[in-house]
Amino acid sequence: MKQSVEKSRVFQRGRAFAYLEDQDRYLTQRTTPTLNYGFIGCGMMGLEHMRNVHLAGSANIYGVYDPSPTSTHHALEMLKRLRVPVPKSYASLAAACADPDTDALIIATPNFTHLEVMRVAATHNKAIFLEKPIATTINDAIEVCHLAQSHNNIVRVGLQYRYKAIYAEALAEVFERQAIGQVCSVNMLEHRFPFLDKVGQWNKFNENTGGTLVEKCCHYFDLMNLFAGGKPELVYATGSQATNFKEFQYGNESADGLDQAQVIVNYGNGVIGGFSLCMFVPGSHEELIVCGEAGRIKASEQSELGDKNENQIDVWVGESGPSRTIRPKYPSYIESAGHHGSTFFEHLAFAEDLASGIYQGPTLEDALQSALVGFAAQRSIEERAAIEIADLLPAQLDMATFS
Numbered sequence: 001m002k003q004s005v006e007k008s009r010v011f012q013r014g015r016a017f018a019y020l021e022d023q024d025r026y027l028t029q030r031t032t033p034t035l036n037y038g039f040i041g042c043g044m045m046g047l048e049h050m051r052n053v054h055l056a057g058s059a060n061i062y063g064v065y066d067p068s069p070t071s072t073h074h075a076l077e078m079l080k081r082l083r084v085p086v087p088k089s090y091a092s093l094a095a096a097c098a099d100p101d102t103d104a105l106i107i108a109t110p111n112f113t114h115l116e117v118m119r120v121a122a123t124h125n126k127a128i129f130l131e132k133p134i135a136t137t138i139n140d141a142i143e144v145c146h147l148a149q150s151h152n153n154i155v156r157v158g159l160q161y162r163y164k165a166i167y168a169e170a171l172a173e174v175f176e177r178q179a180i181g182q183v184c185s186v187n188m189l190e191h192r193f194p195f196l197d198k199v200g201q202w203n204k205f206n207e208n209t210g211g212t213l214v215e216k217c218c219h220y221f222d223l224m225n226l227f228a229g230g231k232p233e234l235v236y237a238t239g240s241q242a243t244n245f246k247e248f249q250y251g252n253e254s255a256d257g258l259d260q261a262q263v264i265v266n267y268g269n270g271v272i273g274g275f276s277l278c279m280f281v282p283g284s285h286e287e288l289i290v291c292g293e294a295g296r297i298k299a300s301e302q303s304e305l306g307d308k309n310e311n312q313i314d315v316w317v318g319e320s321g322p323s324r325t326i327r328p329k330y331p332s333y334i335e336s337a338g339h340h341g342s343t344f345f346e347h348l349a350f351a352e353d354l355a356s357g358i359y360q361g362p363t364l365e366d367a368l369q370s371a372l373v374g375f376a377a378q379r380s381i382e383e384r385a386a387i388e389i390a391d392l393l394p395a396q397l398d399m400a401t402f403s
C-alpha cells in the first residue's frame with residue numbers, strides 16, 4: 001500500500017515537536033490504533049516486535065507476559081522511554097491468551113516453547129503471530145501446523161526476511177519483472193558473528209533450538225524455497241562446531257550447536273540450491289545469487305562488526321536489456337528498528353491481514369518447508385547421507401493442506 005509523505009512516521013518521532021499543543025498537530029499527530037496486541041515473550045525479539053508495532057502505529061501494546069521479571073521489567077522500561085501507555089502485565093500464559101480485549105498474540109518465546117505456547121494460544125479466537133522456527137522437532141512442527149490450521153483466525157510465522165529491502169527487490173526482479181527468465185539455481189550465504197546471549201542461553205543447545213540449521217537458517221531456506229519456486233525434495237549437508245562456544249558451560253552443559261555448514265538442496269522442479277553458513281566472522285554478510293536462463297541476480301548486505309550496513313543488488317541480463325546495480329534501502333529509522341526494516345514491514349503486513357481477514361502468507365506450508373530443509377540438513381550431517389524430505393514425514397501427511 002502506498003503511503004503519502006504527509007503520513008510519514010518520521011514526523012511522529014522524537015521530541016522535536018513535543019512543545020506543540022494537540023490542536024496544532026497535523027503531520028505530527030499519531031492516530032490511535034484500533035487493534036490491541038498481547039506480547040508473549042519480552043526478550044530480544046519481543047522487544048523488537050514492540051518497537052516496530054509502535055513505530056508502525058499498527059496496534060496498541062496492550063499487554064505483556066514473560067515469566068522472567070527481568071525481561072518484563074526491561075520491556076516496561078523500554079515502553080516508558082517510547083512514551084507508550086503502560087500495558088497490562090499478565091500473571092500467566094493462560095491469562096495473557098485469555099484477555100478478551102486483545103485482538104492478536106505476538107509469541108516471541110524460545111523455539112522449544114513454541115508448541116506448548118501454541119497449545120494454549122490456539123484455544124482462543126485471536127490472530128496469532130508465532131516466531132520462527134515453528135518448532136524444534138518435525139512432529140512438533142506438524143502439530144503446530146495442525147493447531148494453526150484448526151484455529152479460527154490468522155496464524156503468521158515470523159519469516160520476515162522476505163521483507164528485507166534486498167530480498168523484496170530481488171523477488172520483484174525475478175517474479176514481477178522476470179529479469180533473468182526461468183530460475184535454474186539459488187545460492188545463499190550467511191557469514192556472521194556467533195549466536196548472541198539469550199535468557200537461559202537456550203540458543204546454545206540443539207535440544208532447545210532444533211539445531212542451528214533449523215533455528216537460524218530457516219530464514220534462508222524459506223528464501224531459497226521461494227526463489228526456487230518448487231518443493232525441496234533432497235538435502236545433502238556437511239557441518240561442524242568448528243570454533244564457537246568450545247569453552248562455554250551453562251548448568252554443566254556444553255554447547256552443541258554447529259557453527260559452519262554447507263547445504264545442497266534439490267527441488268522437485270529441477271532447480272538446484274546451495275547454502276553456506278559460517279558463524280565466526282567479525283561482521284555479517286548475507287548473499288543471494290539466483291541464476292536464470294537469461295541472467296543472474298546477486299543481492300547482498302554486509303557490515304563489519306559495529307559498522308554501517310551496505311546493501312547492493314547486481315542484475316546482469318546480457319543482451320536482454322539494461323543490466324544495473326542498485327542499493328535498495330528503507331528509511332534509517334525503519335531499518336534501525338530491527339532486522340534492516342523487515343520486521344516493520346512484516347507488522348504492516350500482519351495488520352493488513354487482520355484488517356482484511358485475508359492472510360497473504362508466508363503460509364503454514366512455507367513455514368514447515370523452511371524448517372524441514374533445516375531438519376533434513378541436520379539429519380544429513382549426523383548420518384553422512386542425503387536425506388529425502390518425504391522420508392521425514394508421516395506417509396499420510398498432505399502438505400498441500402497447509403498451503
Ligand SMILES: NC(=O)c1ccc[n+]([C@@H]2O[C@H](COP(=O)([O-])OP(=O)(O)OC[C@H]3O[C@@H](n4cnc5c(N)ncnc54)[C@H](O)[C@@H]3O)[C@@H](O)[C@H]2O)c1
Nearest residue numbers: 041042043044045066068071108109110111131132198199
Ligand atoms: N525473526 C527473526 O529474525 C528472529 C530473530 C531472533 C529471534 N527470533 C526468534 O524469536 C524467539 C525468541 O528469541 P529471542 O531472541 O527473543 O530470545 P530471548 O532469550 O532474548 O527472549 C525470550 C524470552 O521469552 C521468555 N519466555 C521463555 N518461556 C516463555 C513462555 N513459556 N512464555 C512467555 N515467555 C517465555 C524468556 O523469559 C525471554 O524473556 C525465538 O523463537 C527465536 O528463534 C526470531
